Amino acid sequence: MKNLLTIAGSDSSGGAGIQADLKTFAALGVYGMSVITAVTAQNTQGVERVEEISREMVKAQIDAVFNDIPVDAVKIGMVSNPEIIQQIALSLKDWKAINIVVDPVMVSKSGYHLLKPEAIETLKKELLPLARVVTPNLPEVKAMLGWEVTDEERMESAAQEIFSLGLESVLIKGGHLEGAANDLLFDGKDLTWFKSPRLNKKNTHGTGCTLSAAIAAHLALGYDLMTAVEKSKSYLSGAIEHSFPLGHGVGPVHHFYRFFKEL
Template identity: 50%
Template sequence: MLPKALTIAGSDSGGGAGIQADLKTFQELNVFGMSAITAITAQNTIGVQGVFPVDLKGVEQQITSVMDDIGTDAVKTGMLLNRDIIEIVSEKADHYRWPYLVVDPVMISTSGSKLLHEEAMDALIHKLIPKATIITPNIPEAKVITGMNLSTFEDRKSAVKELHKLGPQAVLLKGGHEENSDHIVDILFDGETFYYFTVPKINTIHTHGTGCTYAAAITANLAKGLPLTKAIHEAKSFIHLAIVHGFSLGEGPGPTNHSAHRFYSDSFLELKVDTE
């Protein structure tokens, strides 16, 4: 039977991130995608022009409708926007006992728009993150959650440990915002071992939806039954190729290329995995 994955996130009218990126990724990785939309955003490559929350009952009913009939092998969360939505998702996680829960703590869009209300941070940290199989913050998000300075690699390792103390089974700190290196290093910590996923840094502005796509690829791979480190390894290959072959669309940063793995798999440059 085809593996299934549910994404609970916001809609991106520009098609590069959010629900749209998640569903494209699921499809590319041979996983049947389902969705519960938390907010409708009016956005394009230039920025976010408007955010329109879905009624709380609507969010809850979308999740219930999918779960009571179809079920899922894995769940990903993206833009949850406010405390009430986070609490509903947390309750559903308990009720349905999702096999895998990937929490991408979306806070700010690439263009700088806030996608998580300040009052929702406590609920994210204390109610949802502890139930996650893995959380996938980028460096700015990890700074906000931990309040730590992440200017050095050792700082980031320390932050990953602090994030793990919040209760998730594993933490993947994405290194894409690192400015002083010609390589990107993502740090995975499962409570015992550090894993480092390293790829060359790509000089491009066309990275819209990178975080959503990466987390969705991890979710899809978990839904297919891959072990966590293998799921991340495959997802890193997927997103790296998507960035390498991203393209210009509109007047601002374009999207990643979700189908790149089908056409350019032999051109993958380097993915180094180390452990500590």
């Protein structure tokens, strides 16, 4: 059994964040552990309130896990402020963490800022270079680079600029463009497109968290990055295809669709 650690915020409605990551890990046959960076009060209609966990408690959670259990991969999601980002970076370097996947969660679907603006530079300088792959969507690309991606040609330019921050590789998710939901991987040598049709589904809460968690799981299982992305996108497409309505807003993807009858 491979052991994975997610470092992220808690979603009280269970569709994204820590909860989505742990569901993804379980669905893909790896053991999930968690370090909670923030507690959110949210549901399918949006985020209502956020309370951050102290830097000291974030460190204590990381130390408790690594001191006892081998960690085969780390997925990082919501990290909210510069102090928490700095501590995560220090701790992961101290523990020589491997297979780090960073999903730079910045703004919720409802528009709530989950990463403070003053933390963006800290994220770019201290945390992103530790990752094996970083998985921003297009609004997150804009927040990092200061300019908007409007087509696939600009996605390629953005991938190269983000890579120049000192990254090992970057996967830009193109779901916010019109048409197909194509993603782009750049490892410093090759620009590789992962083509997939857009699924006409409303309930997509937790898609970004799920994809990055799935990539981390597949890396821990020994797949190379290209194969890990392919398998993760396939898993996510199935989860979206079988997503279901919950509450009055955007419902969650179905992490366990492979084990359940279609709802």
